[in-house]
Amino acid sequence: xxxxxxxxxxxxxxxxxxxxxxxxxxxxxxxxxxxxxxxxxxxxxxxxxxxxxxxxxxxxxxxxxxxxxxxxxxxxxxxxxxxxxxxxxxxxxxxxxxxxxxxxxxxxxxxxxxxxxxxxxxxxxxxxxxxxxxxxxxxxxxxxxxxxxxxxxxxxxxxxxxxxxxxxxxxxxxxxxxxxxxxxxxxxxxxxxxxxxxxxxxxxxxxxxxxxxxxxxxxxxxxxxxxxxxxxxxxxxxxxxxxxxxxxxxxxxxxxxxxxxxxxxxxxxxxxxxxxxx
Amino acid sequence: xxxxxxxxxxxxxxxxxxxxxxxxxxxxxxxxxxxxxxxxxxxxxxxxxxxxxxxxxxxxxxxxxxxxxxxxxxxxxxxxxxxxxxxxxxxxxxxxxxxxxxxxxxxxxxxxxxxxxxxxxxxxxxxxxxxxxxxxxxxxxxxxxxxxxxxxxxxxxxxxxxxxxxxxxxxxxxxxxxxxxxxxxxxxxxxxxxxxxxxxxxxxxxxxxxxxxxxxxxxxxxxxxxxxxxxxxxxxxxxxxxxxxxxxxxxxxxxxxxxxxxxxxxxxxxxxxxxxxxxxxxxxxxxxxxxxxxxxxxxxxxxxxxxxxx
Numbered sequence: 056x057x058x059x060x061x062x063x064x065x066x067x068x069x070x071x072x073x074x075x076x077x078x079x080x081x082x083x084x085x086x087x088x089x090x091x092x093x094x095x096x097x098x099x100x101x102x103x104x105x106x107x108x109x110x111x112x113x114x115x116x117x118x119x120x121x122x123x124x125x126x127x128x129x130x131x132x133x134x135x136x137x138x139x140x141x142x143x144x145x146x147x148x149x150x151x152x153x154x155x156x157x158x159x160x161x162x163x164x165x166x167x168x169x170x171x172x173x174x175x176x177x178x179x180x181x182x183x184x185x186x187x188x189x190x191x192x193x194x195x196x197x198x199x200x201x202x203x204x205x206x207x208x209x210x211x212x213x214x215x216x217x218x219x220x221x222x223x224x225x226x227x228x229x230x231x232x233x234x235x236x237x238x239x240x241x242x243x244x245x246x247x248x249x250x251x252x253x254x255x256x257x258x259x260x261x262x263x264x265x266x267x268x269x270x271x272x273x274x275x276x277x278x279x280x281x282x283x284x285x286x287x288x289x290x291x292x293x294x295x296x297x298x299x300x301x302x303x304x305x306x307x308x309x310x311x312x313x314x315x316x317x318x319x320x321x322x323x324x325x326x327x328x329x330x331x332x333x
Numbered sequence: 334x335x336x337x338x339x340x341x342x343x344x345x346x347x348x349x350x351x352x353x354x355x356x357x358x359x360x361x362x363x364x365x366x367x368x369x370x371x372x373x374x375x376x377x378x379x380x381x382x383x384x385x386x387x388x389x390x391x392x393x394x395x396x397x398x399x400x401x402x403x404x405x406x407x408x409x410x411x412x413x414x415x416x417x418x419x420x421x422x423x424x425x426x427x428x429x430x431x432x433x434x435x436x437x438x439x440x441x442x443x444x445x446x447x448x449x450x451x452x453x454x455x456x457x458x459x460x461x462x463x464x465x466x467x468x469x470x471x472x473x474x475x476x477x478x479x480x481x482x483x484x485x486x487x488x489x490x491x492x493x494x495x496x497x498x499x500x501x502x503x504x505x506x507x508x509x510x511x512x513x514x515x516x517x518x519x520x521x522x523x524x525x526x527x528x529x530x531x532x533x534x535x536x537x538x539x540x541x542x543x544x545x546x547x548x549x550x551x552x553x554x555x556x557x558x559x560x561x562x563x564x565x566x567x568x569x570x571x572x573x574x575x576x577x578x579x580x581x582x583x584x585x586x587x588x589x590x591x592x593x594x595x596x597x598x599x600x601x602x603x604x605x606x607x608x609x610x611x612x613x614x615x616x617x618x619x620x621x622x623x624x625x626x627x628x629x630x631x632x633x634x635x636x637x638x639x640x641x642x643x
Contacts, residue, residue: 077449099473152353182368202364205357236349265457283459304460
């Protein structure tokens, strides 16, 4: 007890520092929402507004006038949902094969999966643009969700989970009962992989939702832009409508903030799962 | 052995695993391996995409020679390395003690605090850049207003964060730091969680304070994670693109001071249409990343030997 009291001031200072740091870290989000409710001129008042204003609706009106905003939103949703659904299916298939089966070249093949994670993304920027051009996929949403439909990280995550979390006896029993190989995967393994699928789904959705470089390179027409690209297209060197942009940013951030609020623990655990074991 | 069976039967379970992993490898071949090979081939050619594939002209290593002697490329490399150090090093110097503090001192508020530090990581870089562009504004920005409020800056002497070359780099570096701090905290927390608490208890009984414990127990045990996290930061920052690209408009006079090598490569290809040189730049950058990652690994290894660990 005496010891705890002696350390009190230093501890208090440390708590305060960490708390203030956390507040500073979230403050830009606060200002996004505050500015979203102010006109352009009010944002650039001295001192800048610290509390909510009344221009949110006007800003919103200008947003949907300037951008096909909800179409862009829909495009983001469509691409993110397709990416996530494909990854959940294909990564759990791959992870399952690497976790349970014994087959020739299993080790080198898995090493290739891991090695592919090490390749820097920009190395692929130019050539994958050319592949898209060759396939005629420029300005097509599929250019955004097909290439990453079976991510290496997802295969790794699912392999780790299935290898340690699903009893082999269950799979053998299903096989004895005459289940086909795909049926075993679909009706025995998938239902038991729920937690890992949840984590993988969240990670994939977030990454797709925030992806900027891929759409920057392949999307051409404003109505096919995903949200990050659409928002950036409203920015101009001189007279950017900041209030309007903040409304757009706020709406774009909201789905992830809500998802994060409900799933923070799982997400954080899932993101670091590979790291801990590696 | 095979004679016990009349003929080798191909069972479904022998083929199934190959079918299960086929999607990854098909996609990897089409959108990973092939483009990489093509990119290398392209880097040995001069080519303008508008002219069609037939217009490719073999130039050998000329693109590499051109890039390596181009002052703009040198500048972009310098900028990139500057960002690696100035936004990368503080991430770890702050994240490590912070994670230690959260792990050892926070109980009920733990998830809330970790969540607060982690949110920037899961937010769109575009949204982040847009909000910081307003916060950094010269005459009306919240950051200058705050500095004036606490007396660090006189009224009307606001810093032009994103327009004055002396401040633009640090301003961009801060956004990168802000965005990835929480990610590193989470990485370190995940490693701290698996440290045996008995070690701390024994040390406390021996009279070791918080700082001594951190220095002599935590830090050595965290070495593998520090290596992992630093490697991720190194690889990530060497490819830095989005934050400087969105925060500082290409038209602005200060744009060259935050032009990273990835931005340089992007502009070469998509603004200048010089795909050959851009490909050469991407391979040079790849070699630099590989080299620095290797050096980083060697350094961690050597340090480990001198401590007699492992």
